[in-house]
Amino acid sequence: MLLWSHSAFTWYRAGCHPLLGEHACDQDGVHVWTARWDDAVVTYLSNHRVGQMAVVPGSCFLELLAPAVEELYGDAAYELKNVVFERMLVLDAFFLKRPVVRVSLKPVVSNDRIVKMAAYAVSIESVFGAAEDTGSSLSNGVDERWTRHATMQVEVAQTTTDKVLSVVDINGLGEA
Secondary structure: OOOOOOOOOOOOEOOEOOOOOEEEEOOOOOEEEEEEOOHHHHHHHOOOEEOOEEEOOHHHHHHOHHHHHHHHHOOOOEEEEEEEEOOOOEOOOOOOOOEEEEEEEEEOOOOOOOOOEEEEEEEEEEEEOOHHHOOOOOOOOOOOOOEEEEEEEEEEEOOOOOOOOOOOOHHHOOOO
């Protein structure tokens, strides 16, 4: 019997997630992570193809939220809602240009007096170009140089009782 064990990717370094990058927060509570994906990340992701094009899988955009939520809230339950994939992120086959990827979480203000969830509007964007050409990592307004790939909402449980996960007996699934 082969036991599963977690092993870190060789391109992962502690303290800064290789796909998510550096974190910043502005005075309005907008959290932004910006990362210039290096050759190792682009090579790893280039194995996903649509036809002859190397594209970032949609699941990668969804997975970017896990380390973002963990950085802000620790090991908290969260839910993604209203996920919209707008444009594919096509990777340069010859790695002449590497993308800078930006993940923005903008707080959603609730009119409810009792808020049990932290809610954010999420935007995932990229730009190709020199680091000095990408501008500020905080997105204040629209910048035409950035291409938006996905939008969604994320709701983070503020207490462990907010989200109750049901336990499924996987051994009994095949029985009818």
